[in-house]
Amino acid sequence: MNRPWTILRLAGISLGFSLLPAVLLEMMNRLAGAGFSWLGFLGRWGFTLACLATSYMLRVHAIERQSWHLPWSAAALGALSAGASLYYALTLSTPAAWTVLALAVAVTLGVNEAIARGRRMAFSWLLGIAMALVSGASGVAIAQLESRFSEEEFFSAVQSLELAIFWVFLWVVRKKALQLSGVWDTGVGGDQLAVGGLRIDVRWLYALPVLLTTASIAMLLSYQGSFYPPTAPAFKGIDADHPFQCGSTKPSASIYQGEQVFERIMALVEANPHKAAPELGMLALVNRDSAWAEAFRASLLEEASQERFTGPANSVKFIQYEATLRAYYYSRVRSAFPELFSSQEQHTLRNWFGKINRRAQSVEWIDWMYGLAYAAWPSGPYWNQEIGAGLLAVLESEGLNDPQFGQENRAFLEANHGGWSTRFRNTDDAFIYQAEWINNALFQSIYHQTEDGQNRQRSFDWLLAQALPDGSSPSYNHPTPVPLGGVAYLAASLFSDEAALWIAGRSVEYLEANGGYLAAQPFLESPIGISGRSPVVGSCLLYGDSGLPTQHGPLAPDKIVLRDGWEAGEGYMLLNLRFTGWHRYKATNTVVMLNERTPLVSEVIEGKIMDWLPTGRSLFRDKRIPRENLNGFQIARSAMSRVVYRLTGIGGPWAQDPPYYAEVESFDTGPILDVSRTLMQGWRGWKHRRSIYFYHDGPVVVVDNAWGPSGQTGAVSWHLYGPAVVNLSRILIGEAPEQAEVVLLPVIDGQIDAQPRPELAESSGQDILFQSEETGRLSLATIFLTDRWLGAEVEISRAEQRVVISIQNGHEELAINLDVDLRAP
The missing domain is CATH 1.50.10 (Glycosyltransferase)
Known part of the structure; x- marks a missing residue:
C-alpha cells in the first residue's frame, strides 16, 4: 500500500468517525443549557479533527525495549507546542489556548499509544483512563490558574470529567481509524506513516510522575493563594484606627x-x-x-x-x-x-x-x-x-x-x-x-x-x-x-x-x-x-478585614453605602468593592441594590438548589452566582476559559474572574450630592471606572467607562426590579405611585438588549445588557429618575472638548461634567 493512498484513506475514515466525539461535545453543551448553533458545532468538530490529525503526526513506536522512534513531524510539533505554550503564557491569547489544548490532547493520545502498544488489554485500559483524566484536567486546570480559581470547584470537576470522556471517544476513534486505514502497527518496527525521525530513550518517561507531582503542588499553592491578595488599595484617611469614612444626613x-x-x-x-x-x-x-x-x-x-x-x-x-x-x-x-x-x-x-x-x-x-x-x-x-x-x-x-x-x-x-x-x-x-x-x-x-x-x-x-x-x-x-x-x-x-x-x-x-x-x-x-x-450617619465608605478564618490579610475596600436619609422610602444604594474570602462572589465594582421608595435594582441571586452538589455547596451563592447576574461591567471569556466553555457548555459567555478589589479613586459627601469613583483594573487587559452621582432627593447617575484590548467589546448589565415598560433607551419600572424611570444614555454608541426576567427567578423584572459597538472602549451613563424627576429630559452634549449630561424637569436642571470620568486611568 503506497503512502499517499494510506494518508488519504486515514483522512477519510477520520473525517467520518470524528463526528462521534464532536456529537458528544454537542450533547454536553445541550445538557449544560447552551443553545445550538451550526457555527459552534462546526468549531467543535474542527477541534476534534485537529486533535486527531495532530495525534497522527505525533505517533511514536518502539525500536527496541528502551528506545522509541520519534518522527520528524513529532519533533516539529514539539517545538510548536513549546512556542504556543510560551506565547499563550505571555499573551493569554484565545487562539493560542485552542492550540495548546489540542496539542495536549494529541500528545497524551500519542504517548498512551506508545506505552500501551504490545501490552495486555487490562493495562491498556487502565493507562487510557489515567491519560484521559490527565488530559481532561489539564485544560480546566490552566483555565482555573488564569482566572485565579474563580470558577466553582465542582463545576470544574464536571468539566474535567466531560473532557476526559471526550478523550476516551477520541482514543477509540483514533485506534479504529488507524486499524481500518492499514496504518496500525502492533509490533516493533515501522508503520505506514513513519518516515525518518529521532531516537529517544524511554527512560525519560520516568520523569512524567515527577512533573505531574510538581505541577499538582504548584497548582495547590496557587489555589491557596487565590482567596485574597497580600496587598490592597489604600484610601486617604482610611487606616486600622479609622476603617470607615462617613458623611452625615438628616x-x-x-x-x-x-x-x-x-x-x-x-x-x-x-x-x-x-x-x-x-x-x-x-x-x-x-x-x-x-x-x-x-x-x-x-x-x-x-x-x-x-x-x-x-x-x-x-x-x-x-x-x-x-x-x-x-x-x-x-x-x-x-x-x-x-x-x-x-x-x-x-x-x-x-x-x-x-x-x-x-x-x-x-x-x-x-x-x-x-x-x-x-x-x-x-x-x-x-x-x-x-x-x-x-x-x-x-x-x-x-x-x-x-x-x-x-x-x-x-x-x-x-x-x-x-x-x-x-x-x-x-x-x-x-x-x-x-x-x-x-x-x-x-x-x-x-x-x-x-x-x-x-x-x-x-x-x-x-x-x-x-x-x-x-x-x-x-x-x-x-x-x-x-x-x-x-x-x-x-x-x-x-x-x-x-x-x-x-x-x-x-x-x-x-x-x-x-x-x-x-x-x-x-x-x-x-x-x-x-x-x-x-x-445621622450618611453615605459611607467601608473598609474591612481581609484574609481567611486562619489568616489575616490587609485592611481592604469593602462597600460603599449611599443614602438620602433614614425615613422609609428614602434613597439607598450599595456598591460592592471586593471578590475575596472563602464565601465570596464575583461582585467587584457592582451595584448590589438601589432603592428609591421601592426596589429599583437588585442582584439575581435566586436560583434552584443544585441537588447534585454536596449539601454545603448546593445553595445558589458564592462562586456559583454568575457575574452576569450582577449589576456591573462585563467582558467576554477569553483564553483557556473560553476554550473550556465552548467545549463543555458549562458556565456562560462572560468572564467570571473580576479583580480582587475596586480601587476607590474618590469619595465625597455633601448636602446636595455624594460622588464616588471606583476603578477596577487588570481584568484581562481591561480597566473599568464606575462613577456614581447620588443626588439627595434627586436623580442617581451611574457612569461606566472602560478601556480594553482592541478587537474586544465590553458590556454593562442591569437587573431592574418589578414590572417594566421598555421604550428604546427609556424604561419605566414599577407601578404608580412608586414608578421610576431608567434612561440608558450611551456616550459611545452601543446596543441595548432588554429581556424580561426568566421565569426561574422569584422576582419579576427586566434584565438589561448594553454592549459597546466600539472595540476596546465602552462609555455609558445610566440615569435613575423618580418623584418629580420622572419623565425629565436627559441629553448629552459635546462642546469645546467637554462632555456634559443635562437633566431637566421643567423647573430644575442638573449638569454633570464627564471630563474626569472619561479620562483614562
Missing part, C-alpha cells in the same frame, strides 16, 4: 422606646414558625415562664434522644453553630429554673454535649478540603465564622465539655484566639454571616475574658451602617436575608446606643408589616430603658 423624626421594642422582638420570636430549642430557651428566660421552660426541656431532650449534631457533618459543618446555641441556652435556662431538669436528665444532656464535643473534634473529609484550601492541618472545629471556636468556648465556659477532650479544646482556643481580638469583620462576603460571627466573637470573649478594644463596637457599626431606612436588610451572596432586630438590639444593650436601638425598632416594624419573624438572639434577655433615635 435623621428620621420617629423615636422607639427600648421596652416596647424588646416586647415586639419577643413577639416576633414567638411568631417564628420554625421555633426550636434556642427560641424556646430565649422565651423561657425572658418571660420567666415555666410553660416555655417546659417546652424548651422537652425539645432539648428530644434532640438528645435523637443524638442530633453527633453524627458526621459531611459538608455542612454549620450544625456546630446550632449545637452552640443549644449549649448556651441549656446552661442559662438550667440556672434560671434549677428544678426543671432531673438529675437523670442532666446526666443525659451532659453525655449528649460530650458527644457533640467529640464529634466537633473529629476530622472529617470536608476538613481535609478546608485544610488544603487554608494551608493548615485539618481540624474538626469549624473555622468559618469561627463557629468551632464559639462552640468550644461555650462548652468550656459552661462545663459541658467531654473531660477527655478538655485539653484539646483549650489548646484549639489558644491556638485560634480569634473574635474581636484579631478583627472586627468576618472575612466572608455575605451580610448574613456577620451576625453569626458576632455571636461567636462574644462567646470567645467571655471564655478568654478579654476587653476586645474598638473591634467590638466596629463589628456592629459595620453591620448597622448598611441598614436600610425602611427596616429591611441588604442580602448579598446568600438567598436568605438576615433581620437586624435582634443583633441591633444587642448592640444597643452593649453600648447604650440610641441609633442601634432605633434600627432595631425600624427592623421590628418592617417585620411586623411583612409577616416576618425573628430567631433567638444570645445575650438578649432583658429590655433597656433608653429611647432609640435615628442615626
Whole structure:
C-alpha cells in the first residue's frame, strides 16, 4: 500500500468517525443549557479533527525495549507546542489556548499509544483512563490558574470529567481509524506513516510522575493563594484606627422606646414558625415562664434522644453553630429554673454535649478540603465564622465539655484566639454571616475574658451602617436575608446606643408589616430603658478585614453605602468593592441594590438548589452566582476559559474572574450630592471606572467607562426590579405611585438588549445588557429618575472638548461634567 493512498484513506475514515466525539461535545453543551448553533458545532468538530490529525503526526513506536522512534513531524510539533505554550503564557491569547489544548490532547493520545502498544488489554485500559483524566484536567486546570480559581470547584470537576470522556471517544476513534486505514502497527518496527525521525530513550518517561507531582503542588499553592491578595488599595484617611469614612444626613423624626421594642422582638420570636430549642430557651428566660421552660426541656431532650449534631457533618459543618446555641441556652435556662431538669436528665444532656464535643473534634473529609484550601492541618472545629471556636468556648465556659477532650479544646482556643481580638469583620462576603460571627466573637470573649478594644463596637457599626431606612436588610451572596432586630438590639444593650436601638425598632416594624419573624438572639434577655433615635450617619465608605478564618490579610475596600436619609422610602444604594474570602462572589465594582421608595435594582441571586452538589455547596451563592447576574461591567471569556466553555457548555459567555478589589479613586459627601469613583483594573487587559452621582432627593447617575484590548467589546448589565415598560433607551419600572424611570444614555454608541426576567427567578423584572459597538472602549451613563424627576429630559452634549449630561424637569436642571470620568486611568 503506497503512502499517499494510506494518508488519504486515514483522512477519510477520520473525517467520518470524528463526528462521534464532536456529537458528544454537542450533547454536553445541550445538557449544560447552551443553545445550538451550526457555527459552534462546526468549531467543535474542527477541534476534534485537529486533535486527531495532530495525534497522527505525533505517533511514536518502539525500536527496541528502551528506545522509541520519534518522527520528524513529532519533533516539529514539539517545538510548536513549546512556542504556543510560551506565547499563550505571555499573551493569554484565545487562539493560542485552542492550540495548546489540542496539542495536549494529541500528545497524551500519542504517548498512551506508545506505552500501551504490545501490552495486555487490562493495562491498556487502565493507562487510557489515567491519560484521559490527565488530559481532561489539564485544560480546566490552566483555565482555573488564569482566572485565579474563580470558577466553582465542582463545576470544574464536571468539566474535567466531560473532557476526559471526550478523550476516551477520541482514543477509540483514533485506534479504529488507524486499524481500518492499514496504518496500525502492533509490533516493533515501522508503520505506514513513519518516515525518518529521532531516537529517544524511554527512560525519560520516568520523569512524567515527577512533573505531574510538581505541577499538582504548584497548582495547590496557587489555589491557596487565590482567596485574597497580600496587598490592597489604600484610601486617604482610611487606616486600622479609622476603617470607615462617613458623611452625615438628616435623621428620621420617629423615636422607639427600648421596652416596647424588646416586647415586639419577643413577639416576633414567638411568631417564628420554625421555633426550636434556642427560641424556646430565649422565651423561657425572658418571660420567666415555666410553660416555655417546659417546652424548651422537652425539645432539648428530644434532640438528645435523637443524638442530633453527633453524627458526621459531611459538608455542612454549620450544625456546630446550632449545637452552640443549644449549649448556651441549656446552661442559662438550667440556672434560671434549677428544678426543671432531673438529675437523670442532666446526666443525659451532659453525655449528649460530650458527644457533640467529640464529634466537633473529629476530622472529617470536608476538613481535609478546608485544610488544603487554608494551608493548615485539618481540624474538626469549624473555622468559618469561627463557629468551632464559639462552640468550644461555650462548652468550656459552661462545663459541658467531654473531660477527655478538655485539653484539646483549650489548646484549639489558644491556638485560634480569634473574635474581636484579631478583627472586627468576618472575612466572608455575605451580610448574613456577620451576625453569626458576632455571636461567636462574644462567646470567645467571655471564655478568654478579654476587653476586645474598638473591634467590638466596629463589628456592629459595620453591620448597622448598611441598614436600610425602611427596616429591611441588604442580602448579598446568600438567598436568605438576615433581620437586624435582634443583633441591633444587642448592640444597643452593649453600648447604650440610641441609633442601634432605633434600627432595631425600624427592623421590628418592617417585620411586623411583612409577616416576618425573628430567631433567638444570645445575650438578649432583658429590655433597656433608653429611647432609640435615628442615626445621622450618611453615605459611607467601608473598609474591612481581609484574609481567611486562619489568616489575616490587609485592611481592604469593602462597600460603599449611599443614602438620602433614614425615613422609609428614602434613597439607598450599595456598591460592592471586593471578590475575596472563602464565601465570596464575583461582585467587584457592582451595584448590589438601589432603592428609591421601592426596589429599583437588585442582584439575581435566586436560583434552584443544585441537588447534585454536596449539601454545603448546593445553595445558589458564592462562586456559583454568575457575574452576569450582577449589576456591573462585563467582558467576554477569553483564553483557556473560553476554550473550556465552548467545549463543555458549562458556565456562560462572560468572564467570571473580576479583580480582587475596586480601587476607590474618590469619595465625597455633601448636602446636595455624594460622588464616588471606583476603578477596577487588570481584568484581562481591561480597566473599568464606575462613577456614581447620588443626588439627595434627586436623580442617581451611574457612569461606566472602560478601556480594553482592541478587537474586544465590553458590556454593562442591569437587573431592574418589578414590572417594566421598555421604550428604546427609556424604561419605566414599577407601578404608580412608586414608578421610576431608567434612561440608558450611551456616550459611545452601543446596543441595548432588554429581556424580561426568566421565569426561574422569584422576582419579576427586566434584565438589561448594553454592549459597546466600539472595540476596546465602552462609555455609558445610566440615569435613575423618580418623584418629580420622572419623565425629565436627559441629553448629552459635546462642546469645546467637554462632555456634559443635562437633566431637566421643567423647573430644575442638573449638569454633570464627564471630563474626569472619561479620562483614562
